[in-house]
Amino acid sequence: MGQLEEASDADVHGTLEAQISSPDDTSEKSRGVNADKPNPGDTWDWDSDPSNPYNWSLEQKTQQVMVIGWAAFTTSVGVSILSPAHSAFMEEFGVSSTVAILPLSLYVFALALGPVAGGPLSETVGRYPVYLGCMVFGTLFTLGVGFAPTFSGLCILRFLAGLCYAPTLSIAAGTLNETFQPVHRALPSAIFILTPFLGPGLGPVIGSFVVNRKGWRWTQWTQVFMAIFTLIQIALSRETFHPVIKRRRAKELGIKLPPSPPISSQIRLFVTISLLRPLHMLIVEPIVGFICLYIACEFATLFSFFAAVPLIFSGVYNFDPESSGLVFLAIVVGCLLGTVTVLICNIFLYLPKVAKHPGSQVPPEHRLYPALIGSIGLPIGLFWFAWTARADISWASPVVAIMVFAWGNLCVFVSTTQYITDVYQGLTVASAMSANGLARYGLGAAFPLFTIPMYTKLGIGWASSVLGFIAVALLPVPWVFFKMGKRLRAMSKYETVEI
Template sequence: MEPTKGDQEANVQSDMDGSSSSSAKVETRPGLSTEKLHDIGAWHWDDDPNNPYNWNTRRKALQVLMIASAAFTTSVGLSILSPAHSEFMEEFGVSSTVAILPLSLYVLALGLGPVVGGPLSETVGRYPVYIGTISLGTLFTLGAGLSPTFAGLCVLRFLAGFCYAPSLSIAAGTINETFRPVNRAIPSTIFILTPFLGPGLGPVIGSFVVNRKGWRWTQWTIIFFAIFTLLTIAIARETFHPVIKRRRAKELGENLPASPPLSAKVRLFVTIALLRPIHMLLTEPIVTFICLYVACEFATLFSFFAAIPLIFHGVYGFGIEDSGLVFLSIVVGCLLGAVTVLLCDILLYRRQIPKHAGRQVPPEYRLYPALVGSVGLPIGLFWFAWTARRDISWASPTVAIMVFAWGNLCVFVSTAQYLVDTYHGLTVASAMSANGLARYGLAAAFPLFTIQMYTRLGTGWASSLLGFIAIALLPVPWIFFKAGKKLRGLSKYETAEQHS
């Protein structure tokens, strides 16, 4: 019997995806005989020392250090340039809005880079993508620091972000391939936290560097972080199971099955990375509203890169370094958010596991952090809006930013886990790709009009406008928590089982 189109797609993906089975069985492909399957599966993959699940704790810790370092380098490179806004205007003679472009283009590139980097890592392996993209990103960062023109700076910043971006998208696959599900909580939290710490620490580092050395030193600083990341990559290993299995089969003299044809890989790439994410974004209510919610709150966070220096200089007379220190409130908020997510997992989600023995815990139980975080978002924004005044201490709006950052991380992590648990098979990657495109696309646009918005509306009403958006979207996780099972039943894609 000829394999169906869906079977062929699944078979091709089995050779390309990162969710490899821990068993010795090798993925089935069209045209592969039973004898070849037995040949290549002759050794016990579960007990093989090359299986990342069997690595010792030190080796696994090095993998976590590598992905955390790569994520931090990528995210700190995003915001470290934000304090250089005035220098760009002065050195290159550009307007206030145009001076934001090096930041916005980098953010936009973070949304586009994974479209190529993700599928590539599932073809050649994770390791070549890490070392190749970080190296290229570092070269483009070097070029940005040496650029004599503003146009060249913008182009090189975009290319640097595009190259660094895959390190964020494939890290989750690296964790899944290195740690068994029961041991993933701590490494996953470390990875998720580092991309949020970067945007908070970037302006702090950048404010001191720009004030004392000039904006070009922000790029040299990124390179220092990137060099450390490359050193961690040098001592890391490949984790993508299909690649490791093929290497082991070759070492053991086993018969290797034919690789899927290039046309099948290209078709799969176009479907999963390009067409399906857009289709899900437009037709799947779960994907649409979660992406809208996360994108708006991410965009609000990124608007602070332009708003905080403007407000704290204009209202409190802060200098560039003092304004940069305000961003530490984002770091503190993210740390508190990470603690909240872990507590919800331990105290609420894990208690559901015995009740659903042998079945998947309903994805809706992943939404507990989002439920509390959704309330924190508007509270933080309205608090910030009406306390950033001369007659009220600067500490009050600073704490308000902390509350917003806490809610933002809770919502992001919780909804991301919800998407991963809701969609099965090949649709998980597409759903997360849609999330990334929406999140970074909107986040790239917001800073471009933030200064005008705060200048014309004032701090109170400009921040309140963002607060009203947070209130309008607040019901999203609550609705999914109550009606998620019914919405999953209406989906056109493969989702969690209905009896869950």
């Protein structure tokens, strides 16, 4: 992601600047209703052009935030909204407990693969067609899941639904960057980052009530209703990808654009940026490799809760399906607290560093403050959950433990993502983030498949402790990068910041 934007943006913008230049200083206001269509004789300035998303009204920008927020929520709620249907699948289709987890795991696995093609495609045809196409086809496959007569058909359609929905998560960051200047990006970025975490937390809550009262197929109708609302929001939105907008402006001005790169070059670039380089960075780049491992393990732990929580709270505390679903509100509360923590660290720890170094970039290691705090919360939450989920201890204790884990998980994810973005430059950032997505969703798809057997054989205490020991083993990752990040950046085989 980002590769076609840099090339296209430079070509189109440079061509327009070169060909549309004259001493005519006629203002856009003086052109009245034609302000959006500058005359070829006028000086054209992209920075002040009304079609530039940076110059849109607050209402238009808010609309774009609603689009990416609802799209991310619709996609992420689909991960877990079917998790309360585990027993229903076993009864209706006659499958084992482990096999009944497949619809969840296949959807998550599809989220790892979808952005591979969706990201580059959005930088060829624009963001708007990708949002629209992905949401339409994802909704059709979700509709198919609701009508699926066989378990194998259900699994295939769930995978295809996740594959189509997935790009809406990967291109949202680009939409934000193209709509808001960096100084105004903090709040909309926080909203976007929060929505994909709220989806998995609220999915089981919604799903438990729907499955218990209407049947599991209604979980899919519920997601379809959300998708229809998202489609309405998309229909009211506009294209944000700058090169596409500039090409349209060039056509309005009658300017001949440079020829597009050959298809072979675009395919080669796609294979390099989206496939080969992410895998290479996972192996040879310590920063990318260890952060991806850390994020992947904690995301996988989060997804394992979708199988473990109903098992534990129904078996230990005799919760009914709806009450077990309500337990997942702890994840929502933890994510909200994590968002507040990230914003507080940004205001009181990171921005003062920026103020002390005006005009220069702050070392990326200062992005890690939330991760340093959150890394401690992760094992605390998991061990707390492990040894208090007992009949002689109130159910409230393990619920609060889940909240602590979710808080730490969001802090670590947001902080390390910002760190990677600041460390690498140019096209390398896209590859690093692609590696991150492949790792976290790939491992996240695998963990739920062995969660129930692990808890059944090891017991609640030791099974949860295994996850806690993993969190302890990976706890030093952000601390080591905070201390040795500059030295590791200097050793990198890729382009990194030098400060």
